[in-house]
Every structure is written in C-alpha cells, then in structure tokens.
Amino acid sequence: MPSLPSSSQPFAVVFDLEFTAWDGSLAAYWMRPGEYKEIVQIGAVKVDRAFVPGERFDVLVRPRLNPVLSGYLQELTRITNEQIRARGVDFAEAYKVFTAFADGLPVLAFGRDDLVLLDNIRLYGLKGLPPLPRFLDIRQWLHEQGIDVRGLHACDVGPAAGVPFAGQTHNGLCDALSVAAGMEALVARGAPLPDIP
Numbered sequence: 001m002p003s004l005p006s007s008s009q010p011f012a013v014v015f016d017l018e019f020t021a022w023d024g025s026l027a028a029y030w031m032r033p034g035e036y037k038e039i040v041q042i043g044a045v046k047v048d049r050a051f052v053p054g055e056r057f058d059v060l061v062r063p064r065l066n067p068v069l070s071g072y073l074q075e076l077t078r079i080t081n082e083q084i085r086a087r088g089v090d091f092a093e094a095y096k097v098f099t100a101f102a103d104g105l106p107v108l109a110f111g112r113d114d115l116v117l118l119d120n121i122r123l124y125g126l127k128g129l130p131p132l133p134r135f136l137d138i139r140q141w142l143h144e145q146g147i148d149v150r151g152l153h154a155c156d157v158g159p160a161a162g163v164p165f166a167g168q169t170h171n172g173l174c175d176a177l178s179v180a181a182g183m184e185a186l187v188a189r190g191a192p193l194p195d196i197p
Contacts, residue, residue, distance in 0.1 A: 008048040010055070012196065013107045013133070014183070015044035015098070016154045016175040017116055018079065020063050023072045036123060037116050038063035039091055040079060042098050043172025046105065049193065051184035057101045058173040062088035064124060077170045091120050092129065099130040106134040106196045110142075110154040110179050134197055138183070141194040145186045157182035 018041040025035050044057040062084055063069075069081050089097075095117065107114070114135040121129060139149045147160050154175035158165050161182035167174030187193065 008050075008052075010046040010105055011049045011051075011193075013044050013046050013057075013102045013105050014051075014176050014180045015042060015057075015107055015109055015113065016172045016179065017042055017109075017113045018073075018077050018170060018172050019116060020066050020069065021073050021076070022070045034066070036063075036065055037119060038066060038123070039094070039116065039120050040069065040073070040084065040088070041077070041172040042094055043174070043176045044098065044101060044107075045173070045176050045180050046101075047180050047184070051180055051187050053177060053180050053184075055101075056173060056177075057098065059094045059097060060084055060088040061091050061094045064091070078168050079171075091124060092126055095121070095126075095129055099133065102133045104133065106136060107132070108136045108138050108179075108194070108196070110138055110149075110152070110157055110175075112137055136194055136196050138179070138194060142182075142186075145191045147182075147186075154179050158185075161185040 017039050019037040019039045022035060030037055039061045040063055041061060042059050046054040060083060074080055114132055117132060142149050152160060155165055155169040155178050158178035158181040163181040163185050165178050
C-alpha cells in the first residue's frame with residue numbers, strides 16, 4: 001500500500017471496488033444462478049478539502065463462493081487468478097483494514113459501493129465487523145456540477161471533468177484516483193464541497 005504525503009489534513013476517503021463479474025452479468029444485474037458481486041479489490045485514497053490526493057490504499061481480496069475469476073473479469077480489470085492467489089486476503093480482513101485506513105473519515109464513491117460492501121458482509125454471514133464509515137454516493141454532487149453521469153463508471157469521472165485518466169481502467173485504486181482528480185478539478189473551478197451526511 002504505497003503512501004504519499006498530503007499537504008493538509010485528510011477530509012475524506014474516495015474509494016472504488018472491483019467485484020466478480022461475467023460476460024452479461026451487468027445486464028442481468030447479477031441475477032443469474034451462482035453469480036454474486038464478491039469483492040476482489042478495494043482501492044482508496046485520502047483527500048484533503050481541495051481533493052488533493054494523499055495516502056493510498058490498495059488490497060486484493062479472495063472471493064469465497066467463486067474463487068476462480070472469470071476470463072471476462074480478468075480482461076476487464078487486469079487482475080489475474082495468480083495475483084489473487086499470491087496477494088489476496090479474505091474479505092473480512094480486507095474490510096477491517098479498509099475501515100482502519102478510513103479512520104473515522106467519511107467515505108465517498110461513484111455509485112453505491114457501500115451496498116456492495118454490506119452485501120458481502122451478509123453474503124458471508126460475518127458478525128462483529130467495524131461499522132461502515134459515513135458514506136456519500138457522489139453522483140448527485142457531480143450532476144449538480146454539470147457532469148452527466150449516465151453511463152459513466154468511476155474511471156470516467158476524471159475525464160468527464162477534464163482530467164486525463166492515468167493507469168488501468170477498472171482498477172480500484174486507479175479508478176478512485178480518477179474520481180478524486182475529477183472532484184479536485186471541479187472544486188478548483190469553484191464547486192462547493194459535497195454535503196457529507
């Protein structure tokens with residue numbers, strides 16, 4: 001988990017998830033037999049009030065019910081079965097270290113990634129985990145800043161705000177950095193800070 005110094009106090013954590021998928025699972029809303037949104041990567045970055053990125057977080061997660069990633073997901077994310085076997089941790093551990101990384105800060109995502117985290121807790125019947133930090137889906141805020149979010153993914157947020165994407169699309173950390181970069185650009189142009197519950 002590489003770390004970068006931040007010029008000021010952290011304001012929030014921007015995060016993104018990658019989870020198991022198959023060709024057609026998005027269109028079928030993961031309703032086909034045996035398909036679950038099991039998390040395989042959590043990527044995150046702490047940001048200050050200007051959304052300048054600071055400390056980064058990146059962890060691979062071993063899915064329990066479908067431990068072998070589909071060829072579709074490997075091609076989409078560039079996350080391989082070999083990487084999951086070598087560096088992946090169990091979801092319970094990944095969730096604990098993610099909430100420890102957030103350290104009480106609110107967490108922001110493009111979409112309802114909070115529900116995917118909660119669904120994984122329920123899917124695995126886990127008890128006694130730390131509560132999810134305060135959460136904000138930033139899509140409404142982006143809409144209020146003139147960004148048409150229809151059809152976009154987290155990796156598209158930076159480019160939609162005029163910031164070129166860097167890295168690998170559909171990689172949790174790279175996508176979180178793209179979201180942060182887009183928000184940084186909008187705030188620099190005068191957008192108000194998002195209202196975090």
